Structures are given as structure tokens and as C-alpha cells.
Amino acid sequence: MSDIKKMYTTILGDHFPMEMTVTFGDQRLIYRKRTWNIAQEDGRYEERGIRYGENPDQEAALYELVNGNLELGGCRYIEPGNGLVSAISAEDMLQVGKHPGKINLTDIDNGLNIIKYLMERPAAVILKHNNPCGAAVASSLAEAFDRANRADRIAAFGGAVVLNRACDRETAELLADNYLEVVCASDFIENSLDIIKKRKNLRVIKIARIDRLAEFERYRFVDFKSLIDGGIIIQQSALNSVRTPADLKPAIADWQGATYRCEREPTQQEVDDMLFGWAIEHGVTSNSVLYVKNGCTVGIGTGEQDRVGVAEIAVHKAYIKYADILCFDRHRISYADLELAIARGERKTEEKEGIDRQVAADRAGLPGSVMISDAFFPFRDGADVGIRQGVSAILQAGGSLRDFETIQACNEADPKVAMKFTGQRSFKH
Structure with missing residues (x-):
């Protein structure tokens, strides 16, 4: 059996050519x-490409477009x-860490794909x-990172962070x-690099062009999908056409001679969250449903086969993450560690019960959030999932034969729920 732990720390190398031409x-x-010409532990420098592909036994290479106007x-x-x-x-790799792989x-790329729509505020x-x-x-970069991290402290472990401002000392801490x-980040200021480089295996990468990232909104690129038979599907990259309140429909x-209209208009905060959530949607694997509140994600459901199921999964995740952050704030340990300590007789059951009561009372912070769906709801049951949790507004593509049902669900809610259509689907596979 191969030593998989050793595979994770080995640079596989590749046999892909130095230049590639695609003809249209x-x-x-x-x-x-x-x-990259990277320094080794013995002081020598060695030219290296990507560490490996999606798995340690897959060769991979990174290519930059250097010529041609399509x-x-x-x-x-x-x-x-x-x-x-x-x-x-190599100069942009301020700390190489374990050397970057494909993932x-x-x-980073998908983080840039999302954050290019969020350049007006620190994100x-x-x-x-x-x-x-x-x-x-948020109003500061440190606050933006802290909110993003607290939204899902569990999944953030071992994650990649993309910042839309120069990393400062407070954020670095x-x-x-x-x-x-x-x-x-675009840069690292106020000795922030010295602070984060204490994590020796952390990859620290500077991309100066992040400060001009909003320009990339208007660019399309050629998106390739390779098939197992060697064939290729080519498509245009997606563009987000919902960028201002005026873009909301x-x-x-x-339905059957009657016109149905959502009765409540969204507040300014709900509109802001609709636009924020739709920007995040462009980087989420479909089918997906998100819950966002005050410029922060609350629950993210990804990659499911049915819309009601992914709406439920996003709720389930919101509850799990909310319990975890409450536990961490109170006891400085994770909710899972608290459960284990109770099972071992090392902590009191009342500690967990208190957190569970708070989560149930707060409904994981979902009341007042905005529900975002990357496509239409084929039936009202998907929207009903969010409405039962207290969402105050919904943004979805629209275009279902049964849109009238979802409109009815919003109008029947107490209090009524606002809803807008995008007129655009946001699938990503």
C-alpha cells in the first residue's frame, strides 16, 4: 500500500508541455x-510547477494566457x-508553505470570482x-474576515481566505x-506578513491586481469541460447581470387567467442582502440555496439534486454552525468537543442543553435573513422551508410554471415575505 501521508507532502511533477495552443x-x-523557482531547505533553488492535481496521484499544470485575441x-x-x-x-508567493496544488x-480563483462583485466595501x-x-x-477588513469565519468556523478550518483589501495588522492577528x-490579498501592510508567517505551512500569496478586480466583471473567458471520452464542451463564462436594485424584477x-403579485416590497437592507447573496451565488456549486443576513452568510447549501432538499440542508448547516460558535464563545471549545467531553463524563450535560436552548430560541439567526436560490422554485415547498425559519425576503430566478405558488407562500406568511426575481439563473457545476 502506498504511503498516502507521504504523498500529500510530495511534489508529483508533471509531463505537460511548457506551451499549449488552442485553435478556434x-x-x-x-x-x-x-x-516557480523556489528555495529548498538546503538552500538550493528548484524550478517547480503545481504540487499535484485534485489528488496526490494526478499530475497537473497551470497555464497562463500569453497571446491571442479571441x-x-x-x-x-x-x-x-x-x-x-x-x-x-515566485515573488508573489510571500510564503510558499507546502507549495500550492490545484485545489x-x-x-483562490473562485474567491476572486465572488469578491469581484464585492469591491465597494471591505470583504x-x-x-x-x-x-x-x-x-x-463590513466596515473594516478585520470585521469582514471575523464575520465570515464565525459564519462557519468548522468548515473554515484548513480553508483558503481571499481578501479584497490589503491585509492589515488587525486582520492578520x-x-x-x-x-x-x-x-x-493585494498586499500585506503594518507588519501583517510577520504575524501570519508564524504559521509555517501557510501559503501566503499576493495578487496586486485584486485592487482592480471590479474590472473583471465585464470579462468573459472560455470555459472548458473535458469529457471522459476525450471530448470537450466549451461555454462562455457566466456574468452576473444583477448588480443594482434596478436589476431586481x-x-x-x-396562472389560469389570474395575476399573482408579491405584496410586500423589500426593505433597503433586504435589497442589499439580495445583491450580496446573488454575488455569492455565482461561486456556489448548484443546486444551491443560501441564507444571508446583514452582509454575511448564515447558511450555504451546495450541490444538491433537489431544491427543497438543499434549502433544508442550508438550514441544517446554519443550526450546526450557530451551535458551534455559541459553544466556542462560551467555553472556547467546539460543540463536537463539548459533546465528547460530556460523553466521557468530563463536562456537565447542562452546558450543552443551554446552548441547544439558545440555538432553538434564536433559530440559528435565520429570522430576518434573505433566502437566495440560484434557480426558480419548481414548487412552493422550497420557499416554505425558509419561510418557516423566519426569512423576511427571497430572491430567486423566477420562470417556473408554478411561480404563483411561491408568491402565494410569501403573501400567506405572517409577517408577509418580500420576494424579487432576478430573471437570470446562476448555475455552476
Whole structure:
């Protein structure tokens, strides 16, 4: 049997060429493999590419677009010279840590994909396995990271953090209190680098272009999906077309000669959370449902086959994470560790019961949150899941034959629930 622990600490190497050309008719895109000249423990420098792919036995390579201007059907795709993750240099790796692998880089990339819509305020996104587990905006970067981390302290363990401002000392002190795999920001100021580099295996990456990330909203890129038979599906990358309150559409539907309209309009805070939540949605694997509140995620349900199921999973996760953070605040241990200590007779059952009562009373902080769905609700049961938990507003694509049912659910709620349509689906697979 292979030593899998050793595999995790070994750089696999790859046999992919240094240059790759993709031809679209008479147009060509030229890519160059990204490698880094990295110092070794013995003082020597060695040229290395990606650590390995999704698993330690998969070779992988990172390529940067270096030449070619592609235009198809009137759409001009992103041009060379706009590198983010693919342009990371050895100098940008302020601390190499365990050397980046494919998942580290795709986590950063998806964090940038989300945070490019959140550039107006300090924001932080924490990702695991290419999905956000916590995201928040705030008045300061430290507050944004702290809120994102507290939204799901469990999943954030070993995660990748992407920040949309230069990392300052206060933020670095919070980062250093957590076990993380990657921290990425446009810069590291106020001796913040010295603070977070105390975590020797942490990968610290600087991407200076983050401060211009909002420009990437308008760029499309070619999205490749390879098939097991060697074939390829190509699509345009998605664009978020819901960026301002004016982009939100009224929830109206016709059914059997009658017109149904959502009776309550959202508040300004609910509108803000709709736009924030829809930005997060663009980085979540589908089917997905999110709950957000005051510019922070409360529960994130990802990658399920049915919409009511993922709405329930997001609620379930919200309760678990809420119990954990309450336990950590009170006892400085996780909820799981508290349960184990009680089972061993080391702590009192009353400690857990007190947390459980508080979680039930607060309904995991879900009342007053906004429910975000990346596609329409085929039946009202998905929306009813959130309404039962006290959501005050819903944002969904609209377009179901039974939109009228979901509108009825919002109007029948006590108090009434506001709802808007996006007119856009946000699937990501």
C-alpha cells in the first residue's frame, strides 16, 4: 500500500508541455505553463510547477494566457495581460508553505470570482473545495474576515481566505488564530506578513491586481469541460447581470387567467442582502440555496439534486454552525468537543442543553435573513422551508410554471415575505 501521508507532502511533477495552443478556426490562443523557482531547505533553488492535481496521484499544470485575441459571435473574450492566479510569480508567493496544488489555486480563483462583485466595501471570502463556507462585507477588513469565519468556523478550518483589501495588522492577528491553507490579498501592510508567517505551512500569496478586480466583471473567458471520452464542451463564462436594485424584477406570475403579485416590497437592507447573496451565488456549486443576513452568510447549501432538499440542508448547516460558535464563545471549545467531553463524563450535560436552548430560541439567526436560490422554485415547498425559519425576503430566478405558488407562500406568511426575481439563473457545476 502506498504511503498516502507521504504523498500529500510530495511534489508529483508533471509531463505537460511548457506551451499549449488552442485553435478556434483561424484564431489561436497561446498558453505558457507557470512554474516557480523556489528555495529548498538546503538552500538550493528548484524550478517547480503545481504540487499535484485534485489528488496526490494526478499530475497537473497551470497555464497562463500569453497571446491571442479571441472573438466569437460578437463576444470578445479576455485578452492576455490580465493574469490573476495564472500570473502568480515566485515573488508573489510571500510564503510558499507546502507549495500550492490545484485545489489551492482554484479556491483562490473562485474567491476572486465572488469578491469581484464585492469591491465597494471591505470583504472576505473563505473557501473549501471550491465553495464558499463563509463570506461577509463590513466596515473594516478585520470585521469582514471575523464575520465570515464565525459564519462557519468548522468548515473554515484548513480553508483558503481571499481578501479584497490589503491585509492589515488587525486582520492578520485574526488570521493567525486560525488554521488555514491559503491567504491571498493585494498586499500585506503594518507588519501583517510577520504575524501570519508564524504559521509555517501557510501559503501566503499576493495578487496586486485584486485592487482592480471590479474590472473583471465585464470579462468573459472560455470555459472548458473535458469529457471522459476525450471530448470537450466549451461555454462562455457566466456574468452576473444583477448588480443594482434596478436589476431586481417584481415577483409577478399569471396562472389560469389570474395575476399573482408579491405584496410586500423589500426593505433597503433586504435589497442589499439580495445583491450580496446573488454575488455569492455565482461561486456556489448548484443546486444551491443560501441564507444571508446583514452582509454575511448564515447558511450555504451546495450541490444538491433537489431544491427543497438543499434549502433544508442550508438550514441544517446554519443550526450546526450557530451551535458551534455559541459553544466556542462560551467555553472556547467546539460543540463536537463539548459533546465528547460530556460523553466521557468530563463536562456537565447542562452546558450543552443551554446552548441547544439558545440555538432553538434564536433559530440559528435565520429570522430576518434573505433566502437566495440560484434557480426558480419548481414548487412552493422550497420557499416554505425558509419561510418557516423566519426569512423576511427571497430572491430567486423566477420562470417556473408554478411561480404563483411561491408568491402565494410569501403573501400567506405572517409577517408577509418580500420576494424579487432576478430573471437570470446562476448555475455552476
